[in-house]
Amino acid sequence: MTPFEENGDVDYDRLTALVGWVEDRDVDFIVPCGSNSEAELLTAAERARVIETVADAATVPVLAGTGHPGLQETLEATAAAADAGADAALVVTPFYFQHGQDALAAYYRELADRVDLPVYLYSVPAYTDVTLAPETAGELATHPNVAGMKDSAGALGPFIRTQRQTAVEEFDLLIGSGSLLAQALDVGATGGILALANLYPEHAAEIYDRHGEDPDAARERNAEFVDVNTAITATYGVPGLKWAMRERGAPAGYPRSPHVEPTAEAKTHLGALLEELA
Numbered sequence: 001m002t003p004f005e006e007n008g009d010v011d012y013d014r015l016t017a018l019v020g021w022v023e024d025r026d027v028d029f030i031v032p033c034g035s036n037s038e039a040e041l042l043t044a045a046e047r048a049r050v051i052e053t054v055a056d057a058a059t060v061p062v063l064a065g066t067g068h069p070g071l072q073e074t075l076e077a078t079a080a081a082a083d084a085g086a087d088a089a090l091v092v093t094p095f096y097f098q099h100g101q102d103a104l105a106a107y108y109r110e111l112a113d114r115v116d117l118p119v120y121l122y123s124v125p126a127y128t129d130v131t132l133a134p135e136t137a138g139e140l141a142t143h144p145n146v147a148g149m150k151d152s153a154g155a156l157g158p159f160i161r162t163q164r165q166t167a168v169e170e171f172d173l174l175i176g177s178g179s180l181l182a183q184a185l186d187v188g189a190t191g192g193i194l195a196l197a198n199l200y201p202e203h204a205a206e207i208y209d210r211h212g213e214d215p216d217a218a219r220e221r222n223a224e225f226v227d228v229n230t231a232i233t234a235t236y237g238v239p240g241l242k243w244a245m246r247e248r249g250a251p252a253g254y255p256r257s258p259h260v261e262p263t264a265e266a267k268t269h270l271g272a273l274l275e276e277l278a
Contacts, residue, residue, distance in 0.1 A: 001198050001242060002037045002050055003253025010046055012053050014251040019057040021250050026205035027197060030058050031090060033065035033081075035127060035152075036195050036238055041256045044073075048080040055085030063120060063193075067092030071107055078115045088118040088147060090193075095128035101136045108140050118147035124176065125153060134158065138165025150193050152176030156183055163188045178204065178229040182222035185211045196229045198252070199244050200277070228273040236266050244270050 003014035019030060032054040033039040033047050042050065051064045064086035066077040071094075078089045094107055112119045121140060123132035131153065140146045149166065151159050154177050163173055167188065175184035178196030181204065185191075197204040203225065211218035232241040238255050240262050245252035247270075255261070262270065 001238075001245065001252050002032070002039075002042065002256075003251060004038075004256045006254050008256050010042070010050065011253045012049070014253050015050065015053050016057045017251040019054055022198070022201045023058065023060060025201035027060065027201045028191065028205075029061040029063055029087075030054055031063045031065065031193050034090060034193065035065075035092075035124060036198060036241060037065065038238060038256055038259070039065050041259075044077065044080070047077060048084050051081050051086050052084035061087040063088045063090050065090045065092070065122075067094075067122060069094050069096045071111060074111060075114060078111070078117055078119075082116050086117060088120055089115065090120045090122050090150060092122040092124060093128055093130040093132055095130055099130070101133050104130075104132060105136050105139055108146065109143060112140075112143050112145040115145070119143075119145055120147055120172070120174075121149040123149070123151055123153060131158075134161040134165040137162050141166040141168050141171045146171075148172030148174060148190065150174045150176050154180075156180055156187070159184055159189070160187050178233075179222070179226045181207050182211055182215065182218040185218070186215060194229075195233050195241055196225060198250075199228070199232060199241060199248065200225065224277065228270075228277060231270055231273055236262055236270065240266055240270055243267060244274060247271065247274055 003011040005011045032051050055062045064081040066074060066081050066089040068074045081089055125131045137149055148171055151162055166173055172190040175181055175189045175192045178194040181192045194204055207218050207222050239259050242252040242255055243262050
């Protein structure tokens, strides 16, 4: 998350504190400037400073969101992320204009050829209306500077097809849905980049760790978090997630306009879900 003050300014002190809060709860890496970071509501200068703040505070690797609709701005953002101390770049599919799979593949190949950071592909059709096809991901997985992919299609079938296409050595296929973490690990996921890991980082880590020893227990534990994960993603989004994080004591700050604070009804619902998991 990117904590904002109530007036909309980025709260860099809270951001530093938030890095410590999630690290203390066993995350393996941190992703500034992703979807739940409200990256599209940040200026280019703010993005660079957010990444620098996180990189300075973190003791785990930093996978920074650098994707934009066009190649030139993505190149500039990725270079800025490298200068800020990021370890790799998470690059969302180009959006706004519609592009075919050949164009998407060419875009990522050129980007990976020209940047100094390892590139992670990012397909999130719910936000972009763009899906990176499994075959395209598979083609790109052979590029020496394409290190992995976050798949946020939100369905296990497409994830399995992508896993089969990208089953090459040293390619990290990451699930983007907290409701499917254990099931994705069943079929070969490396890990996850999850909204849920902002709210319950220790339990996301627990599901991951438990899966290695007892997949059935991991799936059962994962199922306990499906309702709250649905609430903070599909129902109430970033404002609901930030409110829930504040309720748990996380220095999450406030959402930036045009987001608005959750309604009283939403807070009641979220509060009940948090109580069930306490």
